[in-house]
Amino acid sequence: MKPTAEMRWKTTRRRLLIGAGSLGVLGVGGYFGFKAAIPTLVDQIATESGGGSGPTQPLFWFAIDPKTGITLYVPKGEMGQAVQSVMAQLAAEELELEPMQLQIAFANSSQGFADLHGTFASSSTTSLYQPVRQAAANLREMLRSEAATQLGVPLSEVIVSRGTCFARTKPNKKLAFSQIVAAKKGEWVEPTTATLKSRQQFITIGKNTPRVDVPAKIIGEAQYGIQARAAGMLYGAVARAPRFGATLRSGNAGQAETMPGVKKVVIDVANNFAGVVADTRTRAKNALAKLQLEYTGGSNIGQTELESLVTARAGQGTVVRNIGNIGELNLEAAYRTPLAAHAHLEPLTALVSVTSNLIEAWVSTQSVALETAALEQQFGTNRKIIVYGMQMGGSFGRKGNQTAVLEAAMLSQAVGAPVHIAWTREEEMQHSFYRQPSHTVLRGNVDSNGKIISLEHTVASGDILTGSFDPAIISPILAVGYQIDPGIFTGLFSPYAMTNYRVHTRLVELPIPTGLWRGLGLFPHVFALESFTDELAHQTKQDPLEFRLNNLGADLQARRLKAVLEAVKIKSDWTTPNPRNTARGVACSFSSNTAVAMVVEVQVQNQIITVTRVSIAIDCGLVVNPNGAALQAKGSVVMGLSSTLIEKIVVENGAVQQKNFDDYPLLRLKQTPPRIDVHFVESDLDPQGMGEPVIGPVGAAVANAVFALTGQRLRELPLKLES
Amino acid sequence: MQLNLNGKNIEIAEDLRDEPLIWTLHDRLQLNGSRYGCGAGWCGSCTVILDGKATRSCQTKTSQAVGKSLITLEGLANGDKLHPVQQAFLENPLQCCYCMTGHIMTAVVLLENTANPSSVQIDAAMDANLCRCGGYNNIRQNVARASEIARGAT
Ligand code: FES
Ligand code: FES
Numbered sequence: 001m002k003p004t005a006e007m008r009w010k011t012t013r014r015r016l017l018i019g020a021g022s023l024g025v026l027g028v029g030g031y032f033g034f035k036a037a038i039p040t041l042v043d044q045i046a047t048e049s050g051g052g053s054g055p056t057q058p059l060f061w062f063a064i065d066p067k068t069g070i071t072l073y074v075p076k077g078e079m080g081q082a083v084q085s086v087m088a089q090l091a092a093e094e095l096e097l098e099p100m101q102l103q104i105a106f107a108n109s110s111q112g113f114a115d116l117h118g119t120f121a122s123s124s125t126t127s128l129y130q131p132v133r134q135a136a137a138n139l140r141e142m143l144r145s146e147a148a149t150q151l152g153v154p155l156s157e158v159i160v161s162r163g164t165c166f167a168r169t170k171p172n173k174k175l176a177f178s179q180i181v182a183a184k185k186g187e188w189v190e191p192t193t194a195t196l197k198s199r200q201q202f203i204t205i206g207k208n209t210p211r212v213d214v215p216a217k218i219i220g221e222a223q224y225g226i227q228a229r230a231a232g233m234l235y236g237a238v239a240r241a242p243r244f245g246a247t248l249r250s251g252n253a254g255q256a257e258t259m260p261g262v263k264k265v266v267i268d269v270a271n272n273f274a275g276v277v278a279d280t281r282t283r284a285k286n287a288l289a290k291l292q293l294e295y296t297g298g299s300n301i302g303q304t305e306l307e308s309l310v311t312a313r314a315g316q317g318t319v320v321r322n323i324g325n326i327g328e329l330n331l332e333a334a335y336r337t338p339l340a341a342h343a344h345l346e347p348l349t350a351l352v353s354v355t356s357n358l359i360e361a362w363v364s365t366q367s368v369a370l371e372t373a374a375l376e377q378q379f380g381t382n383r384k385i386i387v388y389g390m391q392m393g394g395s396f397g398r399k400g401n402q403t404a405v406l407e408a409a410m411l412s413q414a415v416g417a418p419v420h421i422a423w424t425r426e427e428e429m430q431h432s433f434y435r436q437p438s439h440t441v442l443r444g445n446v447d448s449n450g451k452i453i454s455l456e457h458t459v460a461s462g463d464i465l466t467g468s469f470d471p472a473i474i475s476p477i478l479a480v481g482y483q484i485d486p487g488i489f490t491g492l493f494s495p496y497a498m499t500n501y502r503v504h505t506r507l508v509e510l511p512i513p514t515g516l517w518r519g520l521g522l523f524p525h526v527f528a529l530e531s532f533t534d535e536l537a538h539q540t541k542q543d544p545l546e547f548r549l550n551n552l553g554a555d556l557q558a559r560r561l562k563a564v565l566e567a568v569k570i571k572s573d574w575t576t577p578n579p580r581n582t583a584r585g586v587a588c589s590f591s592s593n594t595a596v597a598m599v600v601e602v603q604v605q606n607q608i609i610t611v612t613r614v615s616i617a618i619d620c621g622l623v624v625n626p627n628g629a630a631l632q633a634k635g636s637v638v639m640g641l642s643s644t645l646i647e648k649i650v651v652e653n654g655a656v657q658q659k660n661f662d663d664y665p666l667l668r669l670k671q672t673p674p675r676i677d678v679h680f681v682e683s684d685l686d687p688q689g690m691g692e693p694v695i696g697p698v699g700a701a702v703a704n705a706v707f708a709l710t711g712q713r714l715r716e717l718p719l720k721l722e723s
Numbered sequence: 724m725q726l727n728l729n730g731k732n733i734e735i736a737e738d739l740r741d742e743p744l745i746w747t748l749h750d751r752l753q754l755n756g757s758r759y760g761c762g763a764g765w766c767g768s769c770t771v772i773l774d775g776k777a778t779r780s781c782q783t784k785t786s787q788a789v790g791k792s793l794i795t796l797e798g799l800a801n802g803d804k805l806h807p808v809q810q811a812f813l814e815n816p817l818q819c820c821y822c823m824t825g826h827i828m829t830a831v832v833l834l835e836n837t838a839n840p841s842s843v844q845i846d847a848a849m850d851a852n853l854c855r856c857g858g859y860n861n862i863r864q865n866v867a868r869a870s871e872i873a874r875g876a877t
Contacts, residue, residue: 078819079819080818080821081818211816213820214812214813214816214820215813217816217820218805218809218813218816218823218827219756219797219799219805219809220754220755220756220796220797220824221755222755222820223755224758224821226749226758227749227753227755229753235750280742280746280750281750282742282743282746343855344819344855345758345760345766345819345821345822345853345854345855346758346759346819346821347759391819392819392821393758393760393819393821393822394856396855422759424762425761425762425763425766631817631818631858631861632818634857634860634861635818635856635857635858636857637857638857638858638859639855639856639857642857660761660763660765661761661763661765661853662763662765666853666855668851668853669846669850669852669854669859669862670846670850672857674842674860
């Protein structure tokens, strides 16, 4: 527990604590801005793992107030991944507390550790596992050392337990953390590397501690972004172009300005923007409908053209991996996945107040830092800008996008009051960005021992990563050496050991915005790859699961995949006969440094595919909260099944044809297999990604099961059986 | 215009007669339990209980709630004591929990009419409410569990 180095805090650098007239509140210090983050973000994308980064100084994470207790500032957005609860577990472990003894707050853009990565790529737990524990341990040691002074005993005598410090010999004289802070005189000394607990010493990590965010949500107290409020707030509605890429040519307020409740009409042709502010959302929408707007240009793309653009031709595109020499290839197949919506239930929202010296924004966002950067870019840096992250009602990649914050800011500036924007479901369905469409051609061959000899893998895909960010933000990242969309790599490469493997990718520029969607390339890639693996297995009459085991190599990734395949073989009863009229399919994938194997059981009746059971084995390193992780896994299965069986966005005349959940249905409760069994494989690794990896194998596992049952090989999502 | 909201009579401005009930609750009365998902009746997130019936508040005009008993998520708990359905969802939560209002309100009505529903009845009653985070199996379990709690069969 002995600090190996220490550092004296400078009050100038981080506005801290003592004697700052703040009643001895040990407070959250500064803010680490976004720009410093870019190299790290690039590393993260490159390695496809979160890595351990972020400051470990306690004051970026914690505030201790004698009145309110200890607050942990969580720099990640909460969108259902229970990040607040997991962070509380990590911190509580080193602080010797119950997680529920911590108050949890979102770090805003002026207080706490402004998250450099945002909440992306299943990285929340992975990237914060080390720094949160280290910061908590440092804080514990600071409190412990101060307690030694206050108790008048040597440091080695001080025990920390359940939010208090006491001397070993006098366990009855307990000092609460907040008391220690209140009585502190002079400067704090921070150990930079207090010793962390070993895994064997963990008390709360690995346990199903309760969620910290749910009690407020269950009684209607929690505020999601759509429920952000400010005194005197008004509601905005923004016009949307009728075709992708169309721009405003002219506009006239018509009767809108005199309609009841309307406070402002903004028609700004130069900035391609038209919107209305009113005293209710309904009135804002009604007035918006009366604007006379003319649009020009834009795309008239239709579904046929879209699919022909997104068509891979074997061996064409940028070579991103090339091993050995591709010789003769005797099996070829092509797979297609469509555009898909995020369909997060809470739409994109923001409340923004623009005044002459301060901009404040309350946003449902995956990245407070990106929202702040967008506002800085729009309004300059002369005004103070504070962005508060709100609870999110789902996101799946959608809320990494700064549209709503800018719209609300423009309207707030125009009307001189705080303005709230909530997109409608129709706007979300028709004017969002979408999961990129993809087309994959695979060619391969297998030797007489059932080993894959060669694989040629060609992917054509819509944009994944570059389009989701403001070019000003993404271009420095792209400039660091990527010629191609970095999002393409998630789940791209076949995990099997082959002497000859070549991968080509082609980024197809489309007039339709596409981008971040749970797992990026993972779901489409694995659908193609693992369906083809199945085809190779069947061609050589091998058991598909054994075929996979037989083709995995000996490196760590392959060994972890073998372990999950072996586990799922048992959990799914793979070797026992199928229940009547059902068949099983298997698939596996590796992403965010997590290995997943999945077996699904399907039934077909009247050409309708029903999934009756799903078994999953996962190696995601140490599991911090098993129930939470299992929930992520089951949720990924449901979302994956929805994409596999139902979801497809169709475009005609440059516009999305679907409008709401009637013509873009999602998987429902009755369609969900009652049995989704999740099994975590023991692992020595630190926590790895859990929010996305499990969606990887879903499409292929179902298609493979359908083939086993019907003999029909379906190579396009959503899967449709021919009658 | 007067609403009977969670057992209390409250006065609502006349000009909200035609306003969808969801926005009266959400924006005017600032009740965070009301959740907009689709505005068209498809997702169920906005469900309230109107005269004992699970009702889509996005498909109901505010004036249609006048003279009826209106219960929202905020009105379920009895002081500090959660309703059994809330208790079950607290013990076994969903993910983002945005859809949860709709599931809870629908389940409350189901259990009022069918104290001990079969799994088929649970599926039938809960099927019209979407959960994008995919918590459907937790929802199934929670309705059954809430029925146990309510019947004292813990
Ligand atoms: S918001 Fe009312 S049913 Fe979706
Ligand atoms: S928990 Fe997120 S939509 Fe149901």
